[in-house]
Amino acid sequence: MTSAIRSIPRRTSPASGVDVEKIRADFPILNETVHGKPLVYFDNAATTQKPKAVIDCIRRVYEHDYSNVHRGVHTLSERSTQLYEDAREKVQRFINARHAHEIVFVRGATEAINLVAQSYGRKHVKAGDEILISAMEHHSNIVPWQMLCEQTGATLKVAPINRNGELMLEEFEKLLSDRTRLVSVVHMSNALGTISPVAEIIDMAHRRGVPVLLDGAQAVPHMSVDVQRLDCDFYVFSGHKLYGPSGIGVLYGKSDLLDAMPPYQGGGDMIRRVTFEKTEYNALPYKFEAGTPNIVGTIALGAAIDYVDAIGMDAIARYEYELLRYATEKALQIQGLNIIGTARYKGAILSFTLDRVHPHDIGTLLDQLGIAVRAGHHCAMPVMDFFAIPATARASLAVYNTVEEIDVLMDGIKEVIEVFG
Amino acid sequence: MFDQIRDLYQEVVFDHNRNPRNFRVMEDANRKIEGFNPLCGDRITLYVKIDEGLIKDVSFQGAGCAISTASASLMTEIVKGMNEAQAEHLFETFHRITTGKDEAVNLEELGKLAVLAGVRAYPARVKCATLAWHSLQAALANKETTITTE
Numbered sequence: 204m205t206s207a208i209r210s211i212p213r214r215t216s217p218a219s220g221v222d223v224e225k226i227r228a229d230f231p232i233l234n235e236t237v238h239g240k241p242l243v244y245f246d247n248a249a250t251t252q253k254p255k256a257v258i259d260c261i262r263r264v265y266e267h268d269y270s271n272v273h274r275g276v277h278t279l280s281e282r283s284t285q286l287y288e289d290a291r292e293k294v295q296r297f298i299n300a301r302h303a304h305e306i307v308f309v310r311g312a313t314e315a316i317n318l319v320a321q322s323y324g325r326k327h328v329k330a331g332d333e334i335l336i337s338a339m340e341h342h343s344n345i346v347p348w349q350m351l352c353e354q355t356g357a358t359l360k361v362a363p364i365n366r367n368g369e370l371m372l373e374e375f376e377k378l379l380s381d382r383t384r385l386v387s388v389v390h391m392s393n394a395l396g397t398i399s400p401v402a403e404i405i406d407m408a409h410r411r412g413v414p415v416l417l418d419g420a421q422a423v424p425h426m427s428v429d430v431q432r433l434d435c436d437f438y439v440f441s442g443h444k445l446y447g448p449s450g451i452g453v454l455y456g457k458s459d460l461l462d463a464m465p466p467y468q469g470g471g472d473m474i475r476r477v478t479f480e481k482t483e484y485n486a487l488p489y490k491f492e493a494g495t496p497n498i499v500g501t502i503a504l505g506a507a508i509d510y511v512d513a514i515g516m517d518a519i520a521r522y523e524y525e526l527l528r529y530a531t532e533k534a535l536q537i538q539g540l541n542i543i544g545t546a547r548y549k550g551a552i553l554s555f556t557l558d559r560v561h562p563h564d565i566g567t568l569l570d571q572l573g574i575a576v577r578a579g580h581h582c583a584m585p586v587m588d589f590f591a592i593p594a595t596a597r598a599s600l601a602v603y604n605t606v607e608e609i610d611v612l613m614d615g616i617k618e619v620i621e622v623f624g
Numbered sequence: 625m626f627d628q629i630r631d632l633y634q635e636v637v638f639d640h641n642r643n644p645r646n647f648r649v650m651e652d653a654n655r656k657i658e659g660f661n662p663l664c665g666d667r668i669t670l671y672v673k674i675d676e677g678l679i680k681d682v683s684f685q686g687a688g689c690a691i692s693t694a695s696a697s698l699m700t701e702i703v704k705g706m707n708e709a710q711a712e713h714l715f716e717t718f719h720r721i722t723t724g725k726d727e728a729v730n731l732e733e734l735g736k737l738a739v740l741a742g743v744r745a746y747p748a749r750v751k752c753a754t755l756a757w758h759s760l761q762a763a764l765a766n767k768e769t770t771i772t773t774e
Binding site: 238560561562563564567568571578579580584587593594618622623624 | 633
């Protein structure tokens with residue numbers, strides 16, 4: 204019986220400039236114990252934990268500044284509106300958009316993709332046209348396009364991946380046709396960790412005049428993103444994977460594209476003038492923000508961006524790269540462990556299977572050791588089918604994880620293997 | 625190390641996971657059902673041979689976790705030879721106990737299946753234990769579509 208709480212020694216991080224001890228102190232939940240063991244949280248690709256700066260921001264706004272936005276002339280409404288619009292500018296700077304009005308607040312990456320599919324898609328996609336995605340998309344970047352194809356008679360094309368989980372660029376290029384109306388691909392895969400060759404993808408698509416949407420839900424927390432340098436046409440991400448609250452996400456779109464798109468939902472705030480005969484829509488970005496938005500969530504997303512900015516996205520990327528390299532080296536030493544997703548360019552995700560243990564059993568047993576990993580198909584069933592596996596166990600890393608926690612994970616995996624014999 | 629979870633992962637479960645019983649295709653089955661748990665991707669194909677209301681033979685194939693494999697394996701052992709009403713009754717008892725609706729659990733009702741009762745403490749895993757049973761129920765009702773736990 205080993206119920207004693209293991210103390211995890213925490214050395215300072217590798218040479219990345221990240222003071223992980225200081226960062227860990229910012230996340231109150233990391234002091235939790237699970238089944239009597241210190242929490243080791245490796246489910247960051249599902250959602251990240253929140254720093255005190257974000258939690259405090261939510262409390263502060265509700266206690267001091269809260270009212271509806273874009274409505275009243277009273278002080279609190281003005282204050283809330285100011286904070287809400289400040290958050291838009293923070294997002295603009297964070298992904299280096301040219302204009303603040305190119306930032307549309309939505310519930311998350313999923314809603315952002317649905318918005319583009321139903322607004323841009325319904326307008327520009329006709330029967331016989333094609334939408335091109337990759338074989339490693341999350342369901343949220345498959346289903347909205349299938350729905351659009353069903354509505355319009357268009358066809359969904361899928362560019363294949365190789366056994367390492369890398370997009371096959373030459374195949375991708377062959378699938379670009381004069382009927383392709385939109386390319387929508389993942390920036391970093393949630394199931395495999397692969398970072399897509401987005402510069403090449405965008406270049407190939409643009410040479411044929413095809414706009415590109417990048418699903419940045421996994422990329423944004425792990426690397427700096429510059430939408431102008433990428434020259435992507437749409438970029439989407441969620442706040443809750445970036446240390447912010449759930450229920451808030453971002454659609455970036457180039458101004459001229461967004462401007463020409465019809466509204467997605469009708470309601471308050473998205474109009475300029477309403478009569479029963481005709482409605483005049485509001486300007487960007489409000490045209491796409493019908494109804495009272497997630498006010499405090501948006502402001503807290505701004506606080507999350509301030510938080511990661513203070514650490515520095517490049518420092519985060521370097522630190523996580525070191526962690527992933529360490530985790531990969533250790534994992535390769537475990538007999539019977541197979542890493543799923545071995546792309547050359549990879550973000551901080553270690554997806555794996557064990558020869559004789561199903562991922563669910565791995566997940567339940569590791570939880571007994573205080574270790575949170577995800578077990579399942581990661582909302583990417585076609586990826587599982589490609590590798591002919593029902594599921595994987597996935598350890599996804601964040602900036603507050605440590606080398607010592609990876610040791611705890613690897614020891615845990617060895618124990619799981621032992622128990623299953 | 626895993627002492628606390630031995631109520632779920634008992635030796636019987638490991639045994640049936642390593643060596644599942646009746647794990648085979650049944651060529652002369654008169655009922656065949658695909659069971660699917662969309663949350664985790666577990667799949668089972670259940671074969672049943674029913675003759676005048678009696679379960680003459682039952683077998684399965686598929687890929688799942690230790691809990692779902694052991695549950696399917698144990699189920700095939702136990703229901704073989706039962707009539708439809710007996711199997712249905714056992715399913716109801718098993719379902720009631722694993723989904724934890726009873727305050728007092730009478731494990732004797734479950735007989736050999738009692739080793740799986742521990743799953744009631746792990747809500748995320750209950751569907752692993754009941755997938756085979758949902759499939760059996762569908763087979764008895766002579767449904768022809770794929771059934772899911774959702």
